[in-house]
Amino acid sequence: MSYKAKFKVWRGEGGEGKLEDFTVEVNEGEVVLDIIHRLQATQAPDLAVRWNCKAGKCGSCSMEINGKPRLGCMTRMSTFAEDETITVTPMRTFPVIKDLVTDVSFNYQKAREIPSFTPPQGVRPGEYRMQQVDVERSQEFRKCIECFMCNNICHVIRDHEENKPAFAGPRFLMRIAELDMHPYDVADRQESAQEEHGLGYCNITKCCTEVCPEHIKITDNALIPMKERVVDRKYDPLVWLGNKIFRRPK
Amino acid sequence: MSQTTSDAPVRRQRAQIKVRTLRTDRWWLAPLLTFLGLSAFLVYGVWAIFDTPYYVPGAEYIAPFSSPCLATSCPEGARLFGLAPFGDWYTLPPGLLILGLPGGFRLTCYYYRKSYYRSFWLSPPACAVQEPHGKYTGETRLPLIMQNIHRYFFYAAIVIGAILSYDAILALVHKPLGLGSWILLLNAVLIVAYTLSCHSCRHITAGRLNHFSRHPVRYRAWTFVSKLNAKHQPLAWASMFSVMGADFYVRLVAKGIIAFPYA
Numbered sequence: 243m244s245y246k247a248k249f250k251v252w253r254g255e256g257g258e259g260k261l262e263d264f265t266v267e268v269n270e271g272e273v274v275l276d277i278i279h280r281l282q283a284t285q286a287p288d289l290a291v292r293w294n295c296k297a298g299k300c301g302s303c304s305m306e307i308n309g310k311p312r313l314g315c316m317t318r319m320s321t322f323a324e325d326e327t328i329t330v331t332p333m334r335t336f337p338v339i340k341d342l343v344t345d346v347s348f349n350y351q352k353a354r355e356i357p358s359f360t361p362p363q364g365v366r367p368g369e370y371r372m373q374q375v376d377v378e379r380s381q382e383f384r385k386c387i388e389c390f391m392c393n394n395i396c397h398v399i400r401d402h403e404e405n406k407p408a409f410a411g412p413r414f415l416m417r418i419a420e421l422d423m424h425p426y427d428v429a430d431r432q433e434s435a436q437e438e439h440g441l442g443y444c445n446i447t448k449c450c451t452e453v454c455p456e457h458i459k460i461t462d463n464a465l466i467p468m469k470e471r472v473v474d475r476k477y478d479p480l481v482w483l484g485n486k487i488f489r490r491p492k
Numbered sequence: 493m494s495q496t497t498s499d500a501p502v503r504r505q506r507a508q509i510k511v512r513t514l515r516t517d518r519w520w521l522a523p524l525l526t527f528l529g530l531s532a533f534l535v536y537g538v539w540a541i542f543d544t545p546y547y548v549p550g551a552e553y554i555a556p557f558s559s560p561c562l563a564t565s566c567p568e569g570a571r572l573f574g575l576a577p578f579g580d581w582y583t584l585p586p587g588l589l590i591l592g593l594p595g596g597f598r599l600t601c602y603y604y605r606k607s608y609y610r611s612f613w614l615s616p617p618a619c620a621v622q623e624p625h626g627k628y629t630g631e632t633r634l635p636l637i638m639q640n641i642h643r644y645f646f647y648a649a650i651v652i653g654a655i656l657s658y659d660a661i662l663a664l665v666h667k668p669l670g671l672g673s674w675i676l677l678l679n680a681v682l683i684v685a686y687t688l689s690c691h692s693c694r695h696i697t698a699g700r701l702n703h704f705s706r707h708p709v710r711y712r713a714w715t716f717v718s719k720l721n722a723k724h725q726p727l728a729w730a731s732m733f734s735v736m737g738a739d740f741y742v743r744l745v746a747k748g749i750i751a752f753p754y755a
């Protein structure tokens with residue numbers, strides 16, 4: 243059950259490089275990452291690829307396969323026709339270090355720009371009282387494996403390098419939503435989501451959701467709810483008035 | 493290959509791939525179909541607004557695009573609760589008076605935004621396909637920042653949904669065996685389901701709260717709306733086609749083109 247597949251793999255250091263052709267053996271049950279490893283073992287010993295768990299859990303092996311961001315270790319060869327040429331490139335939005343390995347420090351930078359969980363004054367660890375329903379929503383977001391494919395595919399920065407300073411990307415806008423929905427977080431998240439982290443750049447076209455290997459509904463459950471919270475804070479005069487008059491607890 | 497240090501300019505570059513996309517599937521099909529679907533709706537809507545008649549006396553069918561009918565030019569039975577608040581100075585088609593509300597609701601809907609940003613504005617046409625625009629600011633400034641008023645259209649849409657339901661019940665009362673009555677009812681159900689599945693509705697029920705456990709009733713409403721909300725896209729299409737279908741059907745009956753006893 244093995245056959246020879248045609249591959250085009252991006253080779254190069256930094257931005258410069260080109261697609262190189264390979265013909266390589268494929269066996270039943272293999273995934274794209276296996277084939278990349280076979281190339282390393284047989285034809286291209288210096289081919290660089292980042293991977294770790296081979297189980298879709300570490301988020302290291304993000305690459306683009308036939309133009310779509312995918313985890314190399316979770317993309318089965320059986321989803322391609324045997325005569326299909328499979329093109330493998332590094333993630334487009336981040337600078338390339340070598341071959342398929344990109345420098346994803348943009349994401350670490352953005353993560354650091356978000357103030358961490360801020361509990362109210364005077365509540366000590368052990369005094370938090372929450373029900374399961376209060377935290378359920380944000381538990382979905384914690385399934386994230388930080389593969390950064392959502393930030394990679396988001397056209398706001400993928401097609402517009404110049405937007406990078408102003409935009410945190412879906413991964414970290416989701417982090418802001420997670421904190422804003424937390425029953426015990428008191429930091430301002432709404433004003434800053436819009437003004438500092440670029441929530442307004444998102445036009446809810448849902449590519450982040452389409453690409454997430456953990457099937458997190460990033461747009462529906464994090465970004466749009468966060469946009470609605472920003473409307474409460476910044477654009478809805480009635481809510482503003484209501485909050486002034488009643489000061490309801492949330 | 494030469495070694496590069498981490499701060500060499502080349503290390504700060506993305507892969508210089510010169511094509512807009514390397515996707516090999518038919519990524520253009522979905523935006524094309526969306527473009528055609530939305531265009532058909534626009535063209536039909538413009539035609540329907542200027543088309544008369546839109547009311548079937550006796551059966552009490554009124555075409556959804558012309559309801560509520562608020563002007564003196566409306567046939568007496570077509571007026572909402574017999575009222576004509578806009579008086580006789582208003583001579584344009586009565587459908588124009590209310591068009592802005594359901595129109596604005598759909599125009600600022602999070603799902604429709606996605607669909608027309610992709611299919612009309614190509615921003616992006618499909619995922620991982622480069623958009624043709626040199627600059628992009630999203631919804632951060634005028635005019636697109638106005639999308640944030642969506643919830644006000646939602647309030648209006650609740651009223652419109654109630655009126656269409658009322659129209660359907662009125663038709664059922666007057667002609668329970670009329671196909672039109674049941675078409676109007678199906679349309680009203682889909683319109684109401686689409687309206688309730690709105691993201692703003694989800695936010696208003698309890699999405700804006702952080703302590704669900706302190707608001708059990710609102711939390712249950714949120715749970716219900718969330719289930720509908722997951723179907724927002726199919727409901728948007730279903731209700732769009734049902735409103736066109738129901739509208740067209742009533743007009744055909746009103747013109748006598750469809751005329752069997754149970755029409």
Ligand code: SF4
Pocket residue numbers: 392395396397398411412443444445446447448449450451461465
């Ligand atoms: S939904 Fe928003 S954040 Fe997600 S990919 Fe699209 S524009 Fe980017």
Ligand code: SF4
Pocket residue numbers: 301385386387388389390391392393413450453454455456457458460
């Ligand atoms: S949200 Fe999904 S796509 Fe984004 S980094 Fe996490 S796992 Fe990857």
Ligand code: FES
Pocket residue numbers: 293294295296297298299300301302303304313314315316
């Ligand atoms: S190697 Fe860990 S996710 Fe693929």
Ligand code: FES
Pocket residue numbers: 597600601602603604642646686687689690691692693724
């Ligand atoms: S109607 Fe679609 S989000 Fe409100």
